[in-house]
Amino acid sequence: MPSLKYFFINIVGTLLRGFPLPAKTGLRKIGNPDRSSPVFLTCNYAVSVERVKKALEGMDCYLLVANSNGINVWCASTGGHLSNHSAVSVLKTSGIEQLVDHRRVIFPQLAAAGIEAGVVRKKTGWHVIWGPVHAKDIPRFTQILEDGHRKDANMRMVKFPLLHRLEMAVMWAFPFSLILALLTYIFWRQMLILTVAASWIVPLFVFITFPLYSGLLTGKKGKNHGFYGNYGSYGSYPGPSKEPHVGRPLSGKLGISKYTVLFNIGWVSLILWLVFMLGVLPYSLAAGTLSLSLLLRWGFVSLSMMLLVNIDLMGSTPVYKSGLHEERLLKVMLDRERCTGCGICVDVCPRNCFSIEGRKAVITGSERCVQCSACIVQCPEDALYFASPLGKVLMPDTIRMYKLNMMGSRLKKGA
C-alpha cells in the first residue's frame, strides 16, 4: 500500500515539477535486508525517492539516497548536481559498507551522464550496475539480472507517453496560472477565470496532441525548412577521425532561425492557436458577450500563452534537443579505432542510438540523440566525443568536467 506521503509528495511534485524538492540523504532499509541483499541508489528528489520506494515494495534491499540538491536524476546528472562526489559520499558515509558483504550497487541509468562508474569503482571499490530508466521496471530488472541477461531496449529507452506529457503540461500550467491569476486580478478582473482556464487548456492541448505533430519536429527528411538562411555556409561536423562528416547547415549569423521566430513548430502552433480562437467564438456567442474588443483581448491572451508554452517546446520534452540555440546542437561522434565494442554506450543510452556490430559500436539512431552525453562520460576508451556545428570538438575530459547548464559554459570551455 503506498503511503499517504507517497500521494502527497506526488501531487506537490507534479504541480511544482519545475522546482527542486529535496528529501533526506542517506540509507533507507526496505523490508528485511541481509548481508547479500541488493543495494540501489537514487537522487534526493522527494518524488523520485517515493517512487523508487514504491517500486521496491515487497523486496528486501537497501536504498541509498544521494545528494542531488533535490533535483531529479536526469536533470541533476546532466546539470552537475548528481556527481561522482554525491555517489562516493553516500557509499562511504551512509554505513552501507558495514551492512552488506558484496560491493555491487544498482544506479538509475539516467545517472550515467553525471556519475562515472570507473571513478566510483576506483574511489570506493563499488561496482556500478546501470539499472533501468524507470523505477517501476526495477523488479523486472532484478529478475533479468539474476537470470544473467542484459536489460532490454524498452527498459533503456526514454519515451514521452501520455502520463509524462500530462505531467509536463501541469509543470507549465500550474505556476503560470498562479502568476496570470494574480496579474489579471489586478489589471483585468472580469477575465480572471478565463485566463486561468486558458493557462491550463493551452499547455494541456499542446502536450496531449504532441504525437500528432511531433513527426514534424525532427526534420529528418533531410531538407531544410524555409527559415534556414545561409544554406551550408557553416562547415560540417568535424572530428579527429579522417572521415568527413556532413553536417546540417545552419542559419544566418544573426542567430535568427525558425526556432527564434516561430518557436520550434512554427505554423503548427499558429494552427493550434487558430483552433483555440475558433472555440472562443461559439463560447462568447453563447455567453452573449461577443465583441471585437473581446476577441482582440482573447486573441492576445491566448497567443501569448501559446508562445509561452512553445518557447522551448522541444527542450521541455525528453525526446528532443532544446531548440533554443542551434549552435549548441552537438552531435556524438565515434572514433572507431579506439572502440573495443564493450557495449557500455548501448547500456547507458536512453534513446537507443547505439548498437554493436562486428565488435565495434555503431551509431544507428543519431536522429534520436538528445545529447545527454551519458555515452561519452561512461566510455572507458574515450572513443566518443561531441562535435559542434561551428567546428568545435568537445573531448570526453571536457564533457566530464563541465556539466550542462543554462549558460552553455561547456561549449565555451571546450574552445
Add this chain to the structure above:
Amino acid sequence: MYVLMRILESSPERYDMGISVVTLGRIKPAYDRIASHIKCGMKVLDIGCGTGLLSIRMAERGALVRGIDINPAMLEIAKKRLKQSDMPEELKENVEFSEMGVAELSSVSEGSYDAATSTLCFSELSQDEIRFTLRELRRIIKPGGLLLIADETVPKNLVKRFVYALIRLPLVIVTYLITGTTTKSLREPALQIEEAGFAVESINMNGMESFTEIIARNPGSH
C-alpha cells in the same frame, strides 16, 4: 546570512565580492582568527576550501596547506588567486588544491596533519557526512593537533532563534527560488565535535549566536 552563499556559489566568479557583502565583513576577521592558530611549518588540511581565502592566509604564515573542495570551478579560482597573490614563490609551493570530498578522507594516512580547518562547510554536509568527517579527522590529525571550525549555527536562545528565523526566512526563500537549495545551520556543533572524541577548548559566538567558531584538540588516545 550565509544562505546567500548558495547564490554566490552558483557563480563563483562573483563569489568573493559577494561573500564579504553578504557576511557584512564578518568572514574575513574569522579567517584571520583561525589563521592566527597556525604556526610556521605546520601541515594543515583545509576542508571545503572554496576559493582558497583561508588556505592562502595560512600559507602566508608558513604552513603547508592542502585545500580540498568538491567544486572544481571554485578550486580554479583558488589556484588563480594563489598564483596572483604577492607571497614569496617558495611559500606558494606549499599550497596544494585538490578536488576531493569528505568521503575520500579515508584515503588520507593516519596522523598526517598538525591541524584541520573547515569554514562554512559543515553546514553543507549531511549528518552522516559530518559524523564520518569527524571520525576520520580524529585519525588524520596528530595527537595534540588542532581542529578549527567556523560555521553558521542555530541560536540556542529561543528569542534569538525566533529573530534569526525571521531574518533568515526571506533569504532562504530567495535562495531556494534562485538556486533550488539552502544551507542548514548547525545545531550544537561543539557537542558533536566532543562526541567524536575531540576536546573542545573554546567556543566563540557572535551576539546573535548565529555564527560560531570552535577550537578543539585531538587528545590522541582513541
